[in-house]
Amino acid sequence: MSRVELKQLRKSYGAVEVMKGIDLVVEPGEFCVFVGPSGCGKSTLLRMIAGLEEQTSGQIEIAGRDVSFDEPSKRGIAMVFQSYALYPHLSVRDNIGFGLSLARRPKAEIRQKVDAVGEILQLGPFMDRKPKALSGGQRQRVAIGRAIVRDPQVFLFDEPLSNLDAALRSQMRLELTELHARLGATMIYVTHDQVEAMTMADKIVVMNAGRIEQVGTPMELYQRPATPFVAGFIGSPRMNLFDGDVARRMGCDVYGIRPEHLLISESDGRWTGQVRHVERLGADTILHLDVPELGALVARTDGNCSFHPGQVVQASPQPDMEFFYAAPG
Numbered sequence: 001m002s003r004v005e006l007k008q009l010r011k012s013y014g015a016v017e018v019m020k021g022i023d024l025v026v027e028p029g030e031f032c033v034f035v036g037p038s039g040c041g042k043s044t045l046l047r048m049i050a051g052l053e054e055q056t057s058g059q060i061e062i063a064g065r066d067v068s069f070d071e072p073s074k075r076g077i078a079m080v081f082q083s084y085a086l087y088p089h090l091s092v093r094d095n096i097g098f099g100l101s102l103a104r105r106p107k108a109e110i111r112q113k114v115d116a117v118g119e120i121l122q123l124g125p126f127m128d129r130k131p132k133a134l135s136g137g138q139r140q141r142v143a144i145g146r147a148i149v150r151d152p153q154v155f156l157f158d159e160p161l162s163n164l165d166a167a168l169r170s171q172m173r174l175e176l177t178e179l180h181a182r183l184g185a186t187m188i189y190v191t192h193d194q195v196e197a198m199t200m201a202d203k204i205v206v207m208n209a210g211r212i213e214q215v216g217t218p219m220e221l222y223q224r225p226a227t228p229f230v231a232g233f234i235g236s237p238r239m240n241l242f243d244g245d246v247a248r249r250m251g252c253d254v255y256g257i258r259p260e261h262l263l264i265s266e267s268d269g270r271w272t273g274q275v276r277h278v279e280r281l282g283a284d285t286i287l288h289l290d291v292p293e294l295g296a297l298v299a300r301t302d303g304n305c306s307f308h309p310g311q312v313v314q315a316s317p318q319p320d321m322e323f324f325y326a327a328p329g
């Protein structure tokens, strides 16, 4: 369990600064998720912590030690990539034990550690198979096993689930959360998927264009997004956000209301609109409305609601659930 601290970390490619002074503390044992849209710099930040990318300036500390210029192998980290990067000609057992063999650890120790990791990850029946005879989820577990066996101070994950289908992704989310609880290790995890961030993180770091937009627990970010960017990024379906005249009429620069915080009725509401499209998800229904006073508005209602396209409805925000943002200074 180790603390990770980033101090004024910057990175430029030529004249372009892609990381604009990152200050962040990841506490020992924390599951910290970097989330943000494509190109915001989350992979670059992770690769700088790993030592795969050199920072232009600033400092990286792991377990109280300045590792800013250490080789990746000297930082006490293990990284799991999106492409599992397994050796195709080696068995699962040898893939997991590869790093230990390379370090010339005794055979008995390697066997004992690899077996223990195989058990944690439920890879027992597959230990003698080659990677090509495994499913995507099993391959990802081998890649994670290879990280665990090294007993790192910090685990770094770069979008490890994005090659898996939706069902497997949700199973692996649960497995990773359980693994984190079991190992109690510090983990830093990069994703562009806000559902992964919400469901797995102790702490979420929302990034935007090389800067940290907000840091908080999943519920802090959901309930109190500091900026319209965070408001629009955390939560699904995304928050309805309005700027321009609509926001000015409400006395702010950006007005926001989440789809789940709109009450839809046939009469007596704040806004009148027409149902354009009805998306039935089973437990919930997503209504896409055209509201002349606002524009397009998305609302989330009951699974068995009877609204239909073309119907005129009323929409009202729930009390205290509206967001009024002023333009940044």
Ligand SMILES: Nc1ncnc2c1ncn2[C@@H]1O[C@H](COP(=O)(O)OP(=O)(O)OP(=O)(O)O)[C@@H](O)[C@H]1O
Residues within 6 Å of the ligand: 013, 018, 036, 037, 038, 039, 040, 041, 042, 043, 044, 045, 192
């Ligand atoms: N070698 C490079 N040379 C120049 N620019 C680069 C280089 N590598 C990354 N960048 C730029 O740095 C920025 C951050 O890239 P990065 O890959 O960290 O983003 P990301 O948030 O991880 O995106 P994604 O989710 O698409 O992987 C991007 O604008 C990218 O174009």
